[in-house]
Amino acid sequence: MYVKSEYKEEKALLSPTTSSEEEDELGLRRPRRAQEGSEPGSFQPSDSKQAAGRLRMESKRRPARAPRGPKNSENVQRIKKSRRVKANNRERNRMHNLNSALDSLREVLPTFPEDAKLTKIETLRFAHNYIWALSETLRLADQLSGLPASLLPPGGFLQDTMLSPGSADSPPSSSAWSCTASPSPSYSTLSPASPTSSTSDIDYWQSYAQPRANDFI
DNA sequence: TAGGCCATCTGGTCCT
C-alpha cells in the first residue's frame, strides 16, 4: 500500500538539493581521502612540526575546509534522516513479511464463508484453538481406536467429544473451539477441518466474529 | 460519530 509517508520519504530522498557533499554523507560516494577533522581514527598531529607541515600541504592542495558549524549540523541531520528512512523501510518490510506469514496461516484455517477474512487477532486465536482441536482429535483417535464401532458416538467422536468446548483437557487459556477463546460453550457440532454449510456451522462462523467477554488467548 | 482494525513512523533496546 502506498501511503503518504512513503511519498514524503521519496520526496526527501529525491530532494533536488542533494549535492556531492550530501552524497558523501549518505554513503553514496567514497571519501576523497582518508579523513580530515575529528572523525574517529583520523590523523591527529602529535607534534607542531608535523602539524605545520600538514598545514602547508593542505594549503598547497586546496583551500582549508569550511569551518564546522551550522552547515555540519545540517549534515548530521541529513545523516540521521537518511538512517531513519532506511530503518522505516526495513520496518515496513518486516511488517509486510509478518503479514504474509499471517496470510499463509489464514489460508490453512477453515473459514465460513470461505472468503471471510479473519483479523490478525482472530487468526492467531483461531489457529491456537484449531491446533488444540486437531491434537485432541489425534489423542482421542488413539484412545478410541480399540473400541468397537458400536460404542462410538453416532456423529463420530470428533464432533461430540473432541469439539465439546470446556473439556478438562482443553488448553489452559482456551476452552472453546473458536478464535475468540470464549469460556462459554457455544460451538459443539463443527468439524474443524472441513466446515459445511449446515445451519450450526453458519451460526458458528457468524458468531465467532462477535466480541465476547474474556476475549484473550 | 465512536470504536475497531490497520499501516506506518519512531525511538529504544538487544543482538551480531
Next chain:
DNA sequence: AGGACCAGATGGCCTA
C-alpha cells in the same frame, strides 16, 4: 555500527 525487534503514537478507513 548496523540491523532486528518491540511497543507506543498517530492517522486513515470502515462499520454499526
